[in-house]
Amino acid sequence: MSDDDREFVEQRCMEVGTRAVSGSPLLGLAGLCLGHTARRFGHLGDEALALARSLAVRAETDPADVDGRALDGYDDVRSFLHLWVTPTGAVAGQAAFGLLTMAVRRLSVACLFHQMM
Template identity: 90%
Template sequence: MNDDDREFVEHWCMEVGTRAVSGSPLLGLAGLCLGHTARRFGRLSDEALALAASLAARAEVDPSDVDGRAQDGYDDVRSFLHLW
């Protein structure tokens, strides 16, 4: 997260968030990382935005699938990208 290249940071958040298996704590972490990326850089790709929303929705439906950090991350995405 300390990198200045948004695309690089976003790429790795996406990799983790799309490859981790259901129930992995990495899914919640990926959602949280996308929130931090939105805060730090002020934007996300459409794909990253969709993943953040999807992970948060999964966390709401079944916290054993994706932990609540994904919801926290999506709240950050909506806040910092002014999507409320």
């Protein structure tokens, strides 16, 4: 992945990820490569993002179909593109962040109340 052309790299990953047959180790590799592309360039096109997510869902559903490297790749995609969507589409980050914010507020109020006593 020494090429500086993101679209070229992305296209190669997509070719592998869409042409390989179920069970091929190339599917997991394609997902992992999309994750590396997201890390290196800080961007993925819509189709590449959809493929990374699709491969991760398939890996989560049936590891014999797509190996776990696709999940690792999608983790990189989420991390480096600042996405908080799980492979199945749940917006995990927003819900967790909302709960965490509420807990911190309650703790702050409890500490303040305790200090006043």
